[in-house]
Amino acid sequence: MKRGRTLRVLSLASLALATLAAAVWFYLPAAAQGPTGPIKIGVLYDLTGPFAAAGAVPGSIGTKIAFDMVNEKGGVLGKHKIQTVAGDSQSKPDVAINEAERLLNVEKVDILLGIYSSAIAVPLAEKVDKQNRLLWITIAIADGVFKGRDLKYTFRAQPPGSQFGQLSTRFIADYAQERFKMKPEDVKGAIIYEDGPYGSGVAASGEAEMKKIGMKLVLKEGYSANTPDLASLVTKLKAARPDVLFHTGYNPDITLFLRQAKELGLRVKAIVGHGAGYGQYDKLREALREDVDHIFNVDPVASQLLDPKNYKPAELGKIRDEFLARYKKETGVDQIPPHASMGFNNTWILLTDVLPRAIQKHGGWSPEAIQKAALETDIPEGGTIQGYGVKFAGPGHEMRGQSLRASLVIMQYIGGKTQIVYPKAISTASPVLPLPATSPYAAR
Amino acid sequence: MEPILIAEAAINGILLGGVLALLALGLNLIFGVVDIIWIAYVELVMLGMYAVYWLVTAYAWPLPLAALAAVALVTVLGLLVHLLIIAPILSSPPVNQLLATGGLLFFLQSFATFLWATDHRSLRLALPILEVFGMFLSFARLLAFAVSLLAMLGLYLFLTRTYMGTAIRAVSQDREAMALMGADARKVYLVTSGIGGAMAGLAGALLIIQYSVHPHFGAAFGPLTFMICVLGGLGNMFGAVVASLLMSEVISVGGIITSTEMAYVVAFVIFIVAIFVRPEGILGKRE
Known part of the structure; x- marks a missing residue:
């Protein structure tokens, strides 16, 4: 009798355990996955007009290589693929603003990335920030983009003018x-x-x-x-x-x-x-x-000139070489301009440092999650392929959103x-x- | 400022004026005769520059030969522009004509971007440096000025000494009367467009010596060229030359007395005042 009851209790307990396990199996991955679907990034550079050959096109190629390299490994954290939508600002601020509007509100991208010209970045940053959308600047350097504006959703790892x-x-x-x-x-x-x-x-x-x-x-x-x-x-x-x-x-x-x-x-x-x-x-x-x-x-240095021994971690050297090899293959140029490194490096920082933390710690890639993750970015000197570190100025700083470790x-x-x-x-x-x-x- | 440097600026201004005059002359000739403004004129100049660039760098043609080829090519382009775009809209309202040649501008810019990308391309020339009495003069500009002068002289002789030239001038003076007298306006238009094209090709060949060519080259010279045409009196050749020299002197000498930016402000103020006082242009005919 006693044995039979024990058996029944045991079987009930194992059933309960199995149900719990099943529930955990069903629920846990979903919770860890957070939002689903690809991360949609609008990429805006001057692909035509006078700025194109003054560095905007090399920058856009660098950015594209960063996306390719991350996507080939399954995307951000190995599972969130990046889908890009390209825009051409044609070296004209008015066109840039229209293109940004299209990318943000028609294509509904999660992040707007790129911007070569300061003449474009200065008016654009304020407009994008007012819509509470995320702008990740890779090349434009003018101080006016950030100075005294208290922008919450605009970030730049690139050194200021x-x-x-x-x-x-x-x-x-x-x-x-x-x-x-x-x-x-x-x-x-x-x-x-x-x-x-x-x-x-x-x-x-x-x-x-x-x-x-x-x-x-x-x-x-x-x-x-x-x-x-x-x-x-x-x-x-x-x-x-x-x-x-x-x-x-x-x-x-x-x-x-x-x-x-x-x-x-x-x-x-x-x-x-x-x-x-x-x-x-x-x-x-x-x-x-x-x-x-x-x-x-x-x-900012053309990354091929740096001694990879100074990189921390050392694997950065391999990433840099891979980027350089791909850039040479794509363009056939002999002297890779610094803009190529800027386009690659500043995109790479978003994809491999900020976005993973936004997803794991802040629940996804909403502007809110990304800005929180960006403010926690703490890359020491030698931690990017252009040698500089990254630490974004936070609320209350005159240059909020600008990295203070750029050199x-x-x-x-x-x-x-x-x-x-x-x-x-x-x-x-x-x-x-x-x-x-x-x-x-x-x-x- | 030392007087020698002001003299240097004045002379460089005259040389710049020669280049601007060459650009304005072709445009003004077409306007005077066909009565249509080719907004895309400087884009034809750009194609001439590309032609010389590619013939010299990719096919190793000698520069003078490449320049002649560019003149021939852009002449043909001028004829094509007339036959394909201008001729069908000759009697349309002026705004439609402007839109059509404006459309051609965007087409040519985009087409050049498509074919040759946005790179700035320059001929690698080692030009001599000229130092005269302590003043430095640009050899490329001097060459451009001399050739412009010859081209202007040639155009003047053609317009005054040949039957076709006389017909062209007659049409520009009174197109209806010419048609009533049995003149073939179509032929006159075609020849004028060809000459306009040739001038654009020549300008291109002279500009590629000193400037990089890129699909948006027109942005540097387009507005200035139109301003000069209007200032000199649309359709008035002599006025175009005078206006070119006036503008280039204001830019050069004004630039060293005030600042580069201020010189353009002064140039545009002169333009606005001149248009108020003489809407027909400084040498235009009052109607």
Whole structure:
């Protein structure tokens, strides 16, 4: 009797256990899965128009490679595939805003990613944030995107424009004594820039830094990137006689300026460019041959120049090499521009750091979940393929949404190769400074 | 500012004026005769630039030969534009004509993007540097200016010394009367469009020496060219040359006295004032 009751209790208990197990089996995976379906990302770059060849297209290819590499492994966390919808902002802010509207409200993407031009990013960020939608900026650098706006859903791991002018000025000040035999205060600098938010932002930061160091600013002048003529600006520069020329521009204007500067006999000790057109070494060399040698460029580093030994974790080196190999295969270029790394790296950070945490910890990929996950991002220096770390400024910060760990380098085109020359700690070559006599721009 | 540098800016301004005049002349000739504004004119110039670029870089043609080929090619394009787009809408309202040539502009930009991508392409030329009395002059500009001058002279002689040229001028003065007198307006239109195309091709060949070509090249020169045509008096060739020189001097000398941006502001203010005072253009005929 006693045995029979025990058996009955046991069988009831096992039935209950089995039911519980079944329930757990049915429920648990669903709970861990969170939202289902693919993650839909709208990708917005200038695929046509003048910005396309000034870095927007290389950036878009870098981004595409990041998506491909993640999707081939099953998607984010190995199971959430990414579905992209491309938009073309045509190098025009009004078109960009319409395209963003289409991607967000017709295509109903979860995230809007990309943006090359600051002229587009500045108006767009505010509009997207007002709709409580997520904007992940990969390339545009202007401070104006974030400064004093308290944007909740816009993020950028890329360094801000103010760092560009600062770094180039400090670089010249650091080397003034050794290479020019001059005190930094005696160096005469001239700043010329395209007059959109990108150029004027970089120019303003350079001017502020020069003031701080006490360097002499002999000319500061903007021009429209579409201008058909820069001869009078060159003549004016000749009258101002700067030692160093700090230039920020896109592409047709940089080529035009360097050509006219050569024809009209502008002579300086150094030319320092700040990204965009100056990052496109292949294009500059095509137009100007070896005249572009020894020109400096301030940019987030082109990842192929970094020593993979400094990456933490070490597997980043493999990821970087895979990206570089794919980029070369896709484009056939010899010198991979920094914009390709920016497009890849800043997308990679979203896909492999922010989104996994948003899904696992905050329940999915809603703007709310992603912004929470982004604010928890804490990548140390050496943790991305461009070497910098990532830590986004949070609520209450003047630059909320901007990464505070982003950093830049100064590269120089030496003998057909790009080298890192500053900061000294990670340089691959010593800067050639002042311009050697072989340069048509060299002071005599 | 040292006087020598102001002189340098003034001379470079004249040279820029030569290039702008070449662009404005072809457009103005077509407007004067056919009475239609080819909004897509600078896009034809862009095609001329591409033609020279590809012939020189991909097929290793010598530059002068490539330039001649570009002139021939764009002449044919000018004829095609007239036959396919302009001729069917000759009697349409002006706004339709503008829309049609505007459509051609977008077509040509997109087509160039499709064929050659958005890359900026430049010829790798090593041009000599000219230093005269301490002033530096652009060799490419000097060459462009000289060729422009020759082209203008040739056009002037053609219009004044040949039967066809006289017919073209007659049509531009009174199209109805010419038709009543039995002149073949269609032939006159066709020849004019061909010449307009040839001028665009020539401008393209001269511009590729100093500028990179890309599908949106028109953005740099288009607005300025139209402004010059209107300022000089639409259809008035001599006015176009005067307006080109005026604008380029304002941009060059104004640029060094004030700033590059301010010089354009001044140029546009002059334009607006001139249009208020003389709506027919500085050398246009009052009607």
